[in-house]
Amino acid sequence: MNFFEFLISRWPTILSLTLEHLFIVFIAMVISVTVGVAVGILITKNQMAARIVLNVTNILMTIPSLALFSLLIPVLGIGKIPAIVGLVAYTQLPIVRNVYTGIMTINPAILEAARGMGLTEKKIMRTIRIPLALPAMMSGIRTATVMGIGIGAIAGYIGAGGLGVYIFQGISRSSDQMVIVGAVLISVISILTDQFLGGVQRKLNR
Amino acid sequence: MIRFENVVKRYPGEATDAVHNLNLEIESGTICMLVGPSGCGKTTTMKMINKLIRPSSGAILIGGRNIDTVDTIELRLSIGYIIQDTGLFPHMTVGENIAVVPGELGWKKDRISSRIDELLDLVDLNPKAFRNKKPNELSGGQKQRVGVARALAGDPPIMLMDEPFGALDPITRARMQDEFLRIQEKIRKTIVFVTHDVEEAIKMGDTIAVLKLGQIVQLSSPMEILSNPSDPFVSELIGGRNSLKMLSLMRCGQIMKTLSPAEVEEARGSPQGILGMKATAQDALSEMLRTGERFIFVEDERHDVVGVLDFENLLERVNRHGITS
C-alpha cells in the first residue's frame, strides 16, 4: 500500500484527528491569548511583578512539554483538559513577553506628547500604548500558536487525541505510514498557520 | 501671563540644581524664547509649566493661579505642546491626531471636523489631501505643521514648543519659522519656545531668556541682547556679527523716511534698488552694496514707492543701540 492509497483509505480517521487537533489548540489559544494579554498588560504597572511573571513563564517554557503533561496527570487525569492546561501554561511566555515589551517600548516622544496634551494614563494605555503594541502582540500570538500546534501533538501522549495519536501509535505499531502522515500533517498545519498569522501581523504593521 | 516665582528644580541624586531660583514673567500674547546650551535647564523650565516636571520649590502661576491648585489634566488640555520629534501618534491619521484634544474636551463631532479643516488650512496643508494621511506618509516639515495644528486644536491660550524645528533642514526650518510667525500674528498665543539656536531665538522672540546652569543670565528683547549682551557668556552665545543681526530685526517700513508725493515723483524712474516694507534692514544694506548706491527706495504692497532708506540712516539705527562688543 503506498502513501496516497493509505491516505485515501484512512481519510475519515485522519480528518477527525486533524479537526480534534485544531480544536484543542484553538481552545487552548483562546484561553492563552486572553490570559496572556491580560497578564502582559497588568504587569506593565509594576516592575517587580513583571520581573517575577516573566521569569516564571520563562522557566515554564524550559520544562520539557512531555514532562509538563505527565506531571499534570496526577492532578487533572488524562485527556483534553490537562492537554489544554499544559498548552496554556506553555504558550504564555511569548504572549506575555511580547505584550509587555510592546507596551513598554513605545517611542518616549509619543508618550511625552500624549502626556503633555493632557491625556490621562488610562487613556494613553487604551488609545496609544495598546494600539501601538498590536503588531508586537500579534507576533507573540503567532509564535505561541505555532508552538501550540507542535506541542499539541505531544499531548496525544496523554490521551488528548489529535494528530499526535497517529505518530505515537505509528511508532508503537511500527507503521511508518502512520508516523509520516501525522508528522507531515502537523508540519503543514504549523507552516500554514505561521504564514497566515504572519500575514495578519504584516497587515497590523501598516 | 505665566509667572515663575523662585522656582528651583533639583533632580534626585544630583549635586546642583537643574533650575536655580528662577524668576520669570511671560506676557500674554508674546513669544518668550528660552535659549542656552544643552543642560542649561531650559527644557526643564518649560516642562514645569505643564507639570511634566514638578519643581522642587517655588511656584508657577498662570493668569494669577498657582498651577499646583489646577488639575493636571485640565491644565495640560489648556496648553498646546509641540516637541522636536513631533510625537505624532503613528497609528492615527492626521485628522485623528488633531482631534485628540477636542475629543478630550468633549466637543461635538462636526465641530471637531470643521476645526480640523480650519487648522490644516491655517498651517497651509490642504485638508482634503492630508486629513486621512498617516504620519509616516508626511515629510519632516509637514509633520511639524501637523504638530502645530494638533497643539492648536483645543484653542489653548498657551503653547509650549520644545525645539520644534530642530530636526528640520535649514531651508524648511526657515520657512516654518516664517510661517509660524505669520500664524502667531493671527492667533496671539502666549508661547514659551525652547531652542539652542540663538539665531532662531532672535528671529522668533519678543523676549529672550538666556539660561546658563539653571539661571537666567539675561532677559530682554532680541535687540537689547544684541546691543547689550550682559556678560561674556551671552556675547559668546550670540557669536559676533551683532550689527548685521540687529539689522535683520528691523523692517524697512519701520525705519524708512516717508517721502512726499513730489519726492516720489522725482524718484520715479531712477535706477536705485526698491524693496518692500517687510524687507529687513539687512536686505536693504545688501541691496545698497549690490547697486553701489547709499540709499534704496521702499514700496508698499501696491508697488508704489512710499519712502527712502539711506546708509546714514542704518548707521544711526545701529549706533543708537550702542554696540558694545
Add this chain to the structure above:
Amino acid sequence: MVSLRSPLKIVLLGSIGVLMTVWVVENPQDSVVARLVTYDKVWGLLLQHFYLVGASALLAVVTSVPLGIALTRPRLKSWAPRVLALVNVCQTVPSLAVVALSVGFMGVGSRPAIIALWIYALLPILSNTLVGFQEVDPAITEAAHGMGMKAWRVLFRVELPMAASMIMAGIRTAVTITIGSAILAAFVGGGGMGNLIIAGNNISRAQVLVLGAALPVLMALMADLFFEGIEKRAKY
C-alpha cells in the same frame, strides 16, 4: 559580572540535580521506584542524553557555520535571503514531527534521533550565522579589503570575529532546544532522560516523573547560562 556569577549559578543548578537524584535513590516511594532509579541508571541516561545532544549539536555547528559562511560569500550571496526564508519556514515544523519523520524514513534507534535533532539544531545556527555575517558593516570589510587584506584574512580576522557573538547566540538557542527535544528520542528508542519520564508515566510514579522532568530542565538552564557566558565573551 557574568564570569563571576554564571559559574556559581551553574554549580547551584547542578547541585540541585544531584540532590534530587540522591533524594529519589535514597528515599524511593516503593520498591518499583527503587528498582528503576539507581545511581548507575540515572548516570547512564544522563550520559546518553549528553551524547544525543552533543553529537547532534556538534554536527549542526560543523555543517551550518560553514554553510552560513558560504552563503554570505559574494558568489552565493544572492541565495542567502531565500535560504533564510526556507530556514524560517522549517523552524515552524514541530520537533516531534521532525523526530517522527526521521523514524518514518530510517526506523528506530539513536541514529535517526541524532539525525532529527541535528536537522532541528541546524536551523537556528544557520539563520544566526547568516544574520551575523549580514550585519557586519560593509564599510568595515571594505576598509579591510582596501588595506590590502586577502579575502580569507578578511573573513577570519574581521568578519568571523564580528559575527561570533551572533553565531554563539544561535548555538545557545540550538543547544537549549535540543536538550528539550532530545527527550522525544526516548519514543524512538534513542534513550536519554525521556526514558525516565516514559517509565514514570507507565508505572505512575510521580517521583520518577519529576526527576525525569527536572534533570533536563536543569541541564537546559545550565547550558543556557554556560553559552550565555561564552556569547558575552565573544562580543568584541
